[in-house]
Amino acid sequence: MTTHENGSAGLGGHHQHLGGGDARALKITAWLTGIYFVVELAIGIWTGSVSVLSDAMHTFSAVGGIVLAIIASRIAARPADTTNTFGRRRAEIIGALLNGFFLLGMAALVIFMGSMRLQDPKELETGPMLGAAIGGLSVEFVSLYLLWSGQKGNLNIRGAYWHVLQTFVGSLIIIVAAVVIQFTDFLEIDPILGIAFGLVLLYASWGIIKQALTVLMETVPDEIDVSNVRNQLRQIPGVKNVHHIHAWSLTTGKNNFSTHVLVDSDIASQKVLEQSYEVIEAHGGIGFATVQVENEYVDLAGSEDIDITGEHRVSETQDQSGASAAHSREDHGPRPDA
Numbered sequence: 001m002t003t004h005e006n007g008s009a010g011l012g013g014h015h016q017h018l019g020g021g022d023a024r025a026l027k028i029t030a031w032l033t034g035i036y037f038v039v040e041l042a043i044g045i046w047t048g049s050v051s052v053l054s055d056a057m058h059t060f061s062a063v064g065g066i067v068l069a070i071i072a073s074r075i076a077a078r079p080a081d082t083t084n085t086f087g088r089r090r091a092e093i094i095g096a097l098l099n100g101f102f103l104l105g106m107a108a109l110v111i112f113m114g115s116m117r118l119q120d121p122k123e124l125e126t127g128p129m130l131g132a133a134i135g136g137l138s139v140e141f142v143s144l145y146l147l148w149s150g151q152k153g154n155l156n157i158r159g160a161y162w163h164v165l166q167t168f169v170g171s172l173i174i175i176v177a178a179v180v181i182q183f184t185d186f187l188e189i190d191p192i193l194g195i196a197f198g199l200v201l202l203y204a205s206w207g208i209i210k211q212a213l214t215v216l217m218e219t220v221p222d223e224i225d226v227s228n229v230r231n232q233l234r235q236i237p238g239v240k241n242v243h244h245i246h247a248w249s250l251t252t253g254k255n256n257f258s259t260h261v262l263v264d265s266d267i268a269s270q271k272v273l274e275q276s277y278e279v280i281e282a283h284g285g286i287g288f289a290t291v292q293v294e295n296e297y298v299d300l301a302g303s304e305d306i307d308i309t310g311e312h313r314v315s316e317t318q319d320q321s322g323a324s325a326a327h328s329r330e331d332h333g334p335r336p337d338a
């Protein structure tokens, strides 16, 4: 239930400015969780418990996620300039992709370790396992408390919050494994729960990777319906057609939109432009738009493959030269020396 949230929030909505208190809460959480990771990893290696090790892996990714959130929000906050005219907001997408692949690798490792151990179950020291779980629960309680108020209004913090909430579940799993082993000698419980948690990590990593790739592939953001915007733009008086329509994200929650609007030559283009922006604003979810109002097609030759409307036309002069070239080829056939 948490993985989807984790996936989406892992990328963060860094357009929301981090307040001083929120930044401090993130920093303290990163330190607490980081120190706890070292302790938990040591206990995991010492006892050989798969459930402790898998929780340690997740703890590490939680720290990574929080540190990435801090670094990415700093890089992303730098203003746009002549070298990066869209700013550097995709830093957080690259960070999220790295985090996702890292989590994927750890999930594979944990599942592999668990399946090896299932074939050869091992007697575990339940005392240190319980120690690791209780240490984890206390760190996670403090972190959840610190992040509680911030996560309500800021997606960036919510990502960290869900990370911590997942390691909280991981700690509960360790307690279950330790208690079951203590009272029943059912040793397989440790690798079984470890693998189960590994599968959760796998799912979480997929969510993060998928969302990062969506932005990098310039997929139309979920919140934008280009057909709907196009239809509404076509309703504006004087508009003949709407082509070269594009929508993409710089980063999660920062969406751009651009389009060409062909209008009757006797219509006031400024009026059409203003009405177009009213449509775009009313649609919502678009932070930046470019609208090209044209009386005649001026589209660049070679860009027709990125026009989803099929209405792309090069300018009159280009069109004619293109047509005459095609004719001459038809008339004379392929040149023998070509």
Ligand SMILES: [Zn+2]
Residues within 6 Å of the ligand: 243, 244, 260, 261, 294, 297, 298, 299
């Ligand atoms: Zn055009």
